[in-house]
Amino acid sequence: MASPAGAGAAPGGLQIQVSPVGGRMRVTIRGEIDLSVRATLQAVLQEALTRSTHGVDLDLSGSAFCDCSGLNCFLAVRHRALPTGKTVSIQTASPLVRRLLDLTETWPLFA
Template sequence: MPPHPLACTWSMPYPGVARLTVTGELDYDSQPALVRTAREMLAAQPDCRSVRLDCGGLSFCDSSGLAALLMVDRLVRSAGAALQLDNRSPELDRLLRRTNLLAHFTGSAAENAQQHRDS
């Protein structure tokens, strides 16, 4: 099967809320595009407080892709915003579970980070 190149787009559906949509494969070769797009989006929208990363079109994610998600999370937190992964596939959830990162992106760790920012 030929690889599906990664495409990253972003929009601001609501004030303070950014939607970053990814489609294709998130791997070693494509992960810089995701990090670059997130960095550009946050620079263009300094009032952003919530980033919704739409993973519905993500067809593959390897360990480099997972590292990119962590880098995006770090960038988002540094900007004072919260990251939420939307439309996760069962495969992505499995990868997050196996690496003990599911709670980081979806559970108590994400909620604790938001509470810390709010205090």
């Protein structure tokens, strides 16, 4: 599992890199986001949120696929961030991930 200090490979070849940028944590995800990587993704996002001062920025430009379990991970970490005054934003997304966010009308939640 990746830690906020570096990078790592999750199940299914998913690659996650977490790095601090000011008071935020930048989480870069490469590969397919599906049910097989849900637990790892949840753990990494929660740790990044905990270590951040202001929130988490996601780079999903290298994610060729994201199913509803991945979207639910993003929504869950956003839900945990809001009461603490933190935010979760999606800085970039691949066309397929952007389409999922558009179809589910969730893109504005991460703007």
